[in-house]
Amino acid sequence: EAAVTQSPRSKVAVTGGKVTLSCHQTNNHDYMYWYRQDTGHGLRLIHYSYVADSTEKGDIPDGYKASRPSQENFSLILELASLSQTAVYFCASSLWGYAEQFFGPGTRLTVL
Amino acid sequence: AQSVTQPDARVTVSEGASLQLRCKYSYFGTPYLFWYVQYPRQGLQLLLKYYPGDPVVQGVNGFEAEFSKSNSSFHLRKASVHWSDWAVYFCAVSIENQGGSAKLIFGEGTKLTVSS
Numbered sequence: 001e002a003a004v005t006q007s008p009r010s011k012v013a014v015t016g017g018k019v020t021l022s023c024h025q026t027n028n029h030d031y032m033y034w035y036r037q038d039t040g041h042g043l044r045l046i047h048y049s050y051v052a053d054s055t056e057k058g059d060i061p062d063g064y065k066a067s068r069p070s071q072e073n074f075s076l077i078l079e080l081a082s083l084s085q086t087a088v089y090f091c092a093s094s095l096w097g098y099a100e101q102f103f104g105p106g107t108r109l110t111v112l
Numbered sequence: 113a114q115s116v117t118q119p120d121a122r123v124t125v126s127e128g129a130s131l132q133l134r135c136k137y138s139y140f141g142t143p144y145l146f147w148y149v150q151y152p153r154q155g156l157q158l159l160l161k162y163y164p165g166d167p168v169v170q171g172v173n174g175f176e177a178e179f180s181k182s183n184s185s186f187h188l189r190k191a192s193v194h195w196s197d198w199a200v201y202f203c204a205v206s207i208e209n210q211g212g213s214a215k216l217i218f219g220e221g222t223k224l225t226v227s228s
Contacts, residue, residue, distance in 0.1 A: 004155075031213070042116075042202055042218035043156075050213050058215065090155055097214035098144045098163075098206045103155035 003027045004104035006091050012110045019078040021107050023091030031094040032074040033101060034058070034066060036087040043090060049074055050097070081111045114139045114207050118219035125193045126227050133188040133222045135203035144206040145186040146216070147177055149199045156202065162186060173197070198226045 045058030047066035160171025
């Protein structure tokens with residue numbers, strides 16, 4: 001059974017609209033992460049969290065907000081979606097900061 | 113600045129041949145290193161990990177990697193490639209972040225094609 005799940009798996013959004021991507025993990029991990037992957041490139045960290053009700057900025061946080069209401073759930077929010085945010089978004093979790101991360105299947109977001 | 117470089121964007125190997133995918137990292141601290149594989153339209157799966165200790169680490173499906181501090185490298189190897197290894201491979205380093213946490217820095221990936 002998949003330990004990190006994401007919803008939706010794909011989404012088409014309009015420019016200026018609000019988008020919420022959800023992530024749920026059953027690994028009992030404290031750390032959760034949001035990355036974006038642009039075609040043909042590696043992953044870049046947007047936001048992360050190591051405890052419920054607290055989030056931290058990653059390397060490319062501009063234009064994104066995050067929410068961690070519980071240990072299991074971590075959301076990524078695009079308040080005003082832009083064309084440049086078209087990408088695949090991955091959620092991941094880890095037991096501790098330096099441990100291996102377990103990834104979800106990804107959400108393909110297209111902003112038109 | 114901390115970074116991971118995978119110098120080969122694309123590699124083609126015949127089925128049954130040996131494989132080496134290169135990875136160089138730049139990080140002043142003690143590196144924790146990982147290799148992940150990504151199959152088409154899927155998430156990343158861990159192949160193997162290096163925590164400070166034995167420089168040669170074994171992973172799944174016959175993969176292994178060797179850490180070299182002097183060369184700042186963490187190359188991935190496999191003795192005999194199978195067609196199912198056709199995928200994109202990412203090298204990553206875990207680096208210290210604020211608040212005692214850590215974050216992964218990824219390379220750009222190497223796309224492996226297996227020819228028959």
